[in-house]
Amino acid sequence: MQVLGNRLKSISSLWPATLVLGLAALARLPWLTWYSLDVDEAFSLYWARVPLLNLLVDLLALRGDPHPPAYYALLKPWIALLGENEIGLRLFSALSGIVFVALVYRLGRELFSARTGLMAALLAATAPPLIYESLDARMYMPAAVFVLAGSLALWRALKRGGLARFIAAWAWLSLACYSHISASLALAGLGIALVLVRGKRFWKGILTLAGVGLAYLPYALNAWQAGSAQEGAVHLRAPDLWELLRFTANWSLFHNAVLADWLALGSAVALWAIAAWGLARRAKLEARGWLLGTLIAPLLLVVVLSQRQAFFQPKFLVIISLAPLLLAAGLTRSAGVAALLLIAQLWGYAALWQPAAQRENWRAAGDYLSDHVGPHDVTLVHLHFYEEPLRFYYSGPIVAPYGSRLSTYDEVAEGLAPHLNAEVLWLVQSGVGYTDPDRLLENWLAQRYPVITEQFPNHIRIRGFLLSFTGFPPLPGTTPLEVEFTGGARVTGARFDAQALPAQDLWLHPPSNWLHVTLYATPGEYTLSLEDDPGNVWGQNLQRSGQPTQAGPGEIARLDYDINLNPEMPPGDYKVVLRLSGPQGHIPRADTGETYVILGRVEIIPPN
Numbered sequence: 001m002q003v004l005g006n007r008l009k010s011i012s013s014l015w016p017a018t019l020v021l022g023l024a025a026l027a028r029l030p031w032l033t034w035y036s037l038d039v040d041e042a043f044s045l046y047w048a049r050v051p052l053l054n055l056l057v058d059l060l061a062l063r064g065d066p067h068p069p070a071y072y073a074l075l076k077p078w079i080a081l082l083g084e085n086e087i088g089l090r091l092f093s094a095l096s097g098i099v100f101v102a103l104v105y106r107l108g109r110e111l112f113s114a115r116t117g118l119m120a121a122l123l124a125a126t127a128p129p130l131i132y133e134s135l136d137a138r139m140y141m142p143a144a145v146f147v148l149a150g151s152l153a154l155w156r157a158l159k160r161g162g163l164a165r166f167i168a169a170w171a172w173l174s175l176a177c178y179s180h181i182s183a184s185l186a187l188a189g190l191g192i193a194l195v196l197v198r199g200k201r202f203w204k205g206i207l208t209l210a211g212v213g214l215a216y217l218p219y220a221l222n223a224w225q226a227g228s229a230q231e232g233a234v235h236l237r238a239p240d241l242w243e244l245l246r247f248t249a250n251w252s253l254f255h256n257a258v259l260a261d262w263l264a265l266g267s268a269v270a271l272w273a274i275a276a277w278g279l280a281r282r283a284k285l286e287a288r289g290w291l292l293g294t295l296i297a298p299l300l301l302v303v304v305l306s307q308r309q310a311f312f313q314p315k316f317l318v319i320i321s322l323a324p325l326l327l328a329a330g331l332t333r334s335a336g337v338a339a340l341l342l343i344a345q346l347w348g349y350a351a352l353w354q355p356a357a358q359r360e361n362w363r364a365a366g367d368y369l370s371d372h373v374g375p376h377d378v379t380l381v382h383l384h385f386y387e388e389p390l391r392f393y394y395s396g397p398i399v400a401p402y403g404s405r406l407s408t409y410d411e412v413a414e415g416l417a418p419h420l421n422a423e424v425l426w427l428v429q430s431g432v433g434y435t436d437p438d439r440l441l442e443n444w445l446a447q448r449y450p451v452i453t454e455q456f457p458n459h460i461r462i463r464g465f466l467l468s469f470t471g472f473p474p475l476p477g478t479t480p481l482e483v484e485f486t487g488g489a490r491v492t493g494a495r496f497d498a499q500a501l502p503a504q505d506l507w508l509h510p511p512s513n514w515l516h517v518t519l520y521a522t523p524g525e526y527t528l529s530l531e532d533d534p535g536n537v538w539g540q541n542l543q544r545s546g547q548p549t550q551a552g553p554g555e556i557a558r559l560d561y562d563i564n565l566n567p568e569m570p571p572g573d574y575k576v577v578l579r580l581s582g583p584q585g586h587i588p589r590a591d592t593g594e595t596y597v598i599l600g601r602v603e604i605i606p607p608n
Contacts, residue, residue, distance in 0.1 A: 016118055017105050024101040024125035027349070028094045028134045033086045034353065036363035036458075039430065041137040042388035045089060047072040048079050060219060062226045068219055070178035071139030089137035096141040097134025101125045103148040110155055111287040123341070128348035133318050136359075139179045144319045146176035147186045151294060154190060154208060158201045166208045173209070177216040181223060182316040185298035187212055189320065192297040196289030244299045244312075295320075355506040360430055361457035364507040366393025368455055368462060369426060372497060372516070376423040376472050380416075383435045390428060406436050412444045423472045423558075424452065425465045432461065451544055452560035453516055455508045469557035474520055483597050484590045485524075485580050491597065492556050493520035496576065500603040503538075504567045515539065515563040515602060517576065520556050525581040528561050530574050530602070538569040538604075571604050 037045075047055060047065060052073060059069035075092055082088030104124045108117030124130055133141045150172030157165035173190075176183035187209055194205045298320040302312050351357060358364075373379055373396055381387045384400035391398060401415035419425060427442060429435065436442070445465045455462040474493050483491040497516040505513035517528055530539030541561040563576070578597040580587045586595035 017102075017121060020105070020118065020121045020125050021098060021102055023122075024098045027126065027131050028097050031131075031135055031353075032090045032094060035135055036358055036361045037086065037089070037137070037389050037392050038359040038362070039386055039389050041089060042362075042392060043385070044072065044075060044137045045079070045084060045392070046388055048075040052076070060222070062222050066223075066226070067139060067180060068178040070175055071142055071180070074142065075137070086137075090135055093136055093138065093141045094134045096145045097130060100130065100134075100141060100145050100148060103145065103152060107148065107152045107155070110152065110159075111290060112284075123345070126342060126345045126349065128345060128352055129315075130318065131349065132352060132357075133315060140315055140318045143176050143179035143183045146172050146179060147183050147319055150176060151186070151190060154205060155290065157208070158194075158197070158199055158205055161201060166204055170208050170211050170215075173212045174215045176319075177212065178219065180316075180319055182298075182319045184216060184220065185301050186294065186320050187216075188301050189294040189297040191293075193290045193293030196293050197286045199286075244302060244317075355510070356458065358458040360389065360459040361507060362389040362460065363393050364457040365428060365455075365460050365462060366390060368457070368508060369394050369396065369428070372453075372464070373426055374423060374475050377426060378419045378422040378424075379426045379428060380419060381428045382441055383431075386428065386430050402441075405434070406438075406440045409440060409444055412440050416444070420467055423466070423468050425449070425467055427463045427465065428460065429463075430460045453514075453562050457508055464560075466558065466560065469559075470555060472558070475518055478518070478520065479600060481597075481599070485587045486590050487582070487587060488554065489522045489524045489580055489587070490554075490556070491519065491521040491578065494518070494576075494578075494599040496600060496602060498602065500605050501565075502607045503565045503569045503571075503604050504607045512567045513565045514542075515565065515576070517541075517561045517563060517599070519559040519561065519578070519599075521559055522554055523557055523559070526559065526561070527579050527581065528563055528599075529577050529579075530563050530565060530569075531577050532572065532574055538574060539563045539565040565604070569604055571606050573601055573603055575601050 043065065047059070047069075050058070050072075055072055056069050058064050059067065059072070075089070078092045079088045082091060101121050101124045105117045105121035108120040110117075130141075133144075150169050153165055153172055154169035157169055173183075173187065176186065191206070191209055194202060194209070302316075306312055355361075369379060369390075379394070379396060379398050381390055381398055381400045382402050383405070384403050387398055387400040399419055401419075402411075406412055416425075425445065427445065429442070432439065432442075442463065445463075449465040449467055452464040452466045453462075454464075475495050478493040478495040480493050481491050495518040497518075501513055501515065503513055504511055508514075515530065519526065519528075528541040529537045531537050541563050544562075576599045578599050579595060588595050589597065
């Protein structure tokens, strides 16, 4: 009976941890398709398609990608099982995020107590950055799981012995290092932790870490040589230790876009003070040494190695940071502070689902191009590797003539030459500060062709350049018109890109939506507006330069306009009104004498 009672007690003690794991799953699994695929995730898909042998040979030699091959190899069966879609790509990371929470609980229980482990797991389950990375088809969350599993296995091996535990620690840590290079920094942390903890199995632990180092050495040497050959990462800089401590405290628990600088600074000081107080007052000496060694040593290594070449990004902290566990040690008996911290995390959690939180919104870019690219247009992506995420959402033809950063206008002209016989060239760019810092490509086009529209999905820019005003038939869906103004100006057709649309737009150019109108008319000073029946104006066309100069007298040309809507306009039916201006004001129609033309009507619908 006593054995049965102990077993029931053990089972009942797992219910709180099970609920926390359920919360972790609820915060991750329903949102697998929320974020658009970004360029890094598209590269994950690209490498997961590569045959396994080629994948291993290329990535072990750092050809084509700076990351080790383990994650891409492990992603293959998920895609094979679930398909090349957002769920198939991200489920591995999402499940890794849930396992990470379970491992935080187990390690907290081993180092401190069941209560501390539960608090740490709750912080990890609801931490916005950990949720964010769990929805990213990249190696960061799986690598964090491998590091944590190796750390837990090594701790148990030191305390309980057993060859199998040391082998498990070696296997997990080796897998972590071959998933992301930042995981190798954890080896130094575990080495320092071993020195601080000591114990009778100290040398077995050292031999285990040495074995991991030997397994990782071939790749590490290749990575070091590749780093020496590079010019340096132009978009990264070396952080100092204070920045890393701030990143660790804030980024590991809040989304980095949530906190203002002053608030981030204050919260970092407060969080580290809580952790230090908890470790000093409650932690056992060996647990204190283990946790501080595994956390501080990797951060110091980041500072040292960054002096040679900047490589650090805050998301790397997911792999090497145990901030939730560190804070839980200080919060176990401070329910009020813990509650405030969880409320702050919920604030950050809400920010994850705002349109501005999208990494690169290739989904919105693909949807827009699908609706607007005409049969005689060309879509050009710069640089070439952005073709991968765009193809995931856009099935039309794409050209990507530039394989590297542009340095001269001659390079621009050479790449564009085969594509200048199109009607519209749709230029799609991302990361322009790195890919074309002098704006050579867009400047070359803007000096020669008018911009018909611009769209701004998160971290992406789409610009349409009208290469030819004449010589192509009207776009499908164009409404024929027979309108003539006094003086001979004529309008023969108009096309709206939507018949119903909301006044607000949160994806392409917040806060207001645009109605795109393509007009077929003789060149002139046209203005377009969106008006209600009493004549109140709720939208006006944006002013852009670029009237056709090659159109002959009286020749019909294509003219494009974006009508910028008032985001506060009420839902309802509105008319699209055209006016032609002359030296003396609006020019009247030849047939009716009216100074306006109603091109058609559109419906403004409630926001999505």
